[in-house]
Amino acid sequence: MAAGGVDVSRRSVAAKKDYDFYRNGTRDAYLPQSGRDGERRQFKRSNDQDLRRNDGRHRSRLASDKGELREEAEVHRPPEKKRKFSPVVWNVEDKVGKAPSREKTKSPFPIPATDVISIAVTAKTSSKDQVNGVMSPEPGYLAHVQPLEARLSGKHLVDDDLEEGQLEEEQVIQEPALKTSRWETGLTSPKEELISHSDNVSKTSRWNRSSLTPECEEAMVSEEQQCNSSGSGSGHRSLEKLSADEYSEHECCSSDHDELETEEPASFSEGGMNMLFGSRSVNNFQKLNKINEGTYGIVYKARDEKTKEIVALKKIKMKEDRFEEEYGFPLTSLREINILLSCNHPSIVNVKEVVVGGKNESDVYMVMEHLEHDLRGVMDRMKQPFSTSEVKCLMMQLLEGMKYLHTNWIIHRDLKPSNLLMNNAGELKICDFGMARQYGSPIKPYTQMVVTQWYRPPELLLGAKEYSTAVDMWSIGCVMAELLSQKPLFPGKSELDQLQKIFAVLGTPNEAIWPGFSSFPNAKAKFPAQPYNMLRKKFPAISFVGGQILSERGFDLLNGLLTLDPEKRLTVEEALNHGWFREVPLPKSKDFMPTFPPKR
Numbered sequence: 310m311a312a313g314g315v316d317v318s319r320r321s322v323a324a325k326k327d328y329d330f331y332r333n334g335t336r337d338a339y340l341p342q343s344g345r346d347g348e349r350r351q352f353k354r355s356n357d358q359d360l361r362r363n364d365g366r367h368r369s370r371l372a373s374d375k376g377e378l379r380e381e382a383e384v385h386r387p388p389e390k391k392r393k394f395s396p397v398v399w400n401v402e403d404k405v406g407k408a409p410s411r412e413k414t415k416s417p418f419p420i421p422a423t424d425v426i427s428i429a430v431t432a433k434t435s436s437k438d439q440v441n442g443v444m445s446p447e448p449g450y451l452a453h454v455q456p457l458e459a460r461l462s463g464k465h466l467v468d469d470d471l472e473e474g475q476l477e478e479e480q481v482i483q484e485p486a487l488k489t490s491r492w493e494t495g496l497t498s499p500k501e502e503l504i505s506h507s508d509n510v511s512k513t514s515r516w517n518r519s520s521l522t523p524e525c526e527e528a529m530v531s532e533e534q535q536c537n538s539s540g541s542g543s544g545h546r547s548l549e550k551l552s553a554d555e556y557s558e559h560e561c562c563s564s565d566h567d568e569l570e571t572e573e574p575a576s577f578s579e580g581g582m583n584m585l586f587g588s589r590s591v592n593n594f595q596k597l598n599k600i601n602e603g604t605y606g607i608v609y610k611a612r613d614e615k616t617k618e619i620v621a622l623k624k625i626k627m628k629e630d631r632f633e634e635e636y637g638f639p640l641t642s643l644r645e646i647n648i649l650l651s652c653n654h655p656s657i658v659n660v661k662e663v664v665v666g667g668k669n670e671s672d673v674y675m676v677m678e679h680l681e682h683d684l685r686g687v688m689d690r691m692k693q694p695f696s697t698s699e700v701k702c703l704m705m706q707l708l709e710g711m712k713y714l715h716t717n718w719i720i721h722r723d724l725k726p727s728n729l730l731m732n733n734a735g736e737l738k739i740c741d742f743g744m745a746r747q748y749g750s751p752i753k754p755y756t757q758m759v760v761t762q763w764y765r766p767p768e769l770l771l772g773a774k775e776y777s778t779a780v781d782m783w784s785i786g787c788v789m790a791e792l793l794s795q796k797p798l799f800p801g802k803s804e805l806d807q808l809q810k811i812f813a814v815l816g817t818p819n820e821a822i823w824p825g826f827s828s829f830p831n832a833k834a835k836f837p838a839q840p841y842n843m844l845r846k847k848f849p850a851i852s853f854v855g856g857q858i859l860s861e862r863g864f865d866l867l868n869g870l871l872t873l874d875p876e877k878r879l880t881v882e883e884a885l886n887h888g889w890f891r892e893v894p895l896p897k898s899k900d901f902m903p904t905f906p907p908k909r
């Protein structure tokens with residue numbers, strides 16, 4: 310194989326042999342029928358097209374041509390999913406760019422002013438950027454809690470009064486609308502239908518935009534400063550300016566700082582978000598010990614005094630300094646609560662309710678099911694890596710959870726071992742949805758400053774602004790590698806170092822390997838030429854020293870997840886259907902997964 314000029318495209322038949330060599334280090338070692346390509350071919354026969362659509366991987370085909378988009382949009386509607394709550398609605402008003410109508414959105418419930426807890430959701434423009442919302446005066450138990458954005462959205466779910474002409478264009482462009490939300494199987498109750506709206510939402514809000522897609526989520530609260538204030542936020546800088554010691558901590562990741570940078574400037578009037586009316590007090594819980602402290606919250610183990618159930622309480626860290634550019638309730642937490650309240654899957658941590666109180670009356674806590682461990686802690690304490698069948702058990706659960714999210718148009722954007730909880734019943738659950746967001750079509754530019762650096766895919770490191778579910782699949786590949794070897798695969802010290810580490814193992818890409826690579830903003834950096842894929846060396850099929858081995862199929866799955874070109878990277882469906890999970894050793898039953906002593 311000629312170095313540097315090899316087309317290793319998985320779609321290129323002509324280059325297949327070279328490609329096999331590139332992937333495996335040797336031509337002979339690759340057995341297509343038993344490997345992933347075999348699996349993928351088999352899998353694709355059935356519904357490859359649908360899967361790709363469900364997985365948002367066809368984004369590059371979403372051109373601006375309206376006719377084309379209509380066609381795409383029609384097939385984009387995801388299947389209905391079982392969720393805890395049906396409607397999650399963002400700026401439904403904005404589809405026609407009109408100011409909200411108070412008549413239509415007034416809550417039918419009388420709101421006792423004294424009982425309302427007001428939380429300022431603010432951002433760059435501080436006290437100006439506040440949104441009001443009111444939840445119904447029902448008890449704050451989960452079954453009655455409406456997703457927060459819905460409470461904030463300030464608009465009836467379906468605006469029947471919209472003029473046809475006004476909607477038409479948006480419908481053509483962005484069919485998978487939340488107007489007919491993917492979670493909306495019909496409006497379930499008057500309470501869900503009616504969302505009160507603040508008098509204070511400005512007509513000139515930048516969120517009054519014409520979008521019906523799930524990205525409307527962005528529209529509800531200003532978020533510009535979320536990332537910059539975060540202790541772990543890395544902020545976006547060019548690769549050239551980065552040096553290794555700028556990353557003192559590997560867990561650097563920031564929020565959607567610039568996701569709305571193309572939006573109009575915010576203009577909001579004063580207000581409060583009266584969203585927690587009726588929520589229980591945190592005094593109903595006895596705090597037992599602090600489990601962990603993250604960027605956005607402090608997590609406690611606690612006991613529900615009433616039910617005696619052990620739970621995890623995540624206290625949302627408020628941005629308290631009014632003179633800072635942002636203060637108030639962090640958008641990331643709002644997103645996290647909303648998404649987690651909506652999700653219902655065994656591999657996704659269950660948020661039971663939101664409670665308030667504590668030292669400050671306005672403290673907000675998420676009440677979650679409690680899991681004893683996270684994978685980071687477990688791996689740090691294990692004497693040897695998980696066995697192959699244990700890795701399969703964990704990977705299956707992770708992929709099932711991710712399939713649920715991707716099918717519901719949610720990208721997690723921060724998958725890493727510390728965000729994968731595990732209990733002594735062998736269950737794995739995905740947590741920390743602070744970075745998660747919904748996506749839609751056409752894909753809009755999002756911030757690339759997501760995903761903790763070690764688990765961040767090359768397209769983000771190279772500066773891609775348009776991305777989708779493939780970013781999670783890369784992180785899953787990194788997690789799989791770490792589960793097998795018990796050490797991080799790409800522990801980069803800076804973004805540049807991160808890319809160099811990736812290319813050193815997977816090969817330096819070029820236009821043949823990854824069409825479009827050279828047009829990424831950060832692709833101009835001089836990367837050392839590495840023409841071969843060295844991944845197999847790290848995960849050998851045979852070990853003479855008794856180390857972990859990875860079968861041909863296992864390697865094929867790992868290599869498919871860690872594919873540089875996101876267009877060619879495995880989708881969650883493809884990964885789940887991979888033959889590795891069906892070959893011996895089979896995935897271990899959860900009942901037989903190892904248990905671990907509690908953390909000290």
Ligand SMILES: Nc1ncnc2c1ncn2[C@@H]1O[C@H](COP(=O)(O)OP(=O)(O)OP(=O)(O)O)[C@@H](O)[C@H]1O
Pocket residue numbers: 541600601602603604605606607608621623658677678679680681682683727728730740741742743
């Ligand atoms: N439901 C839970 N049960 C037990 N432990 C949990 C639970 N949720 C979170 N934790 C622990 O708390 C840690 C931090 O939680 P989480 O990641 O949600 O906080 P965060 O502030 O968003 O963190 P980050 O800084 O990564 O964004 C997790 O890594 C995990 O160890």
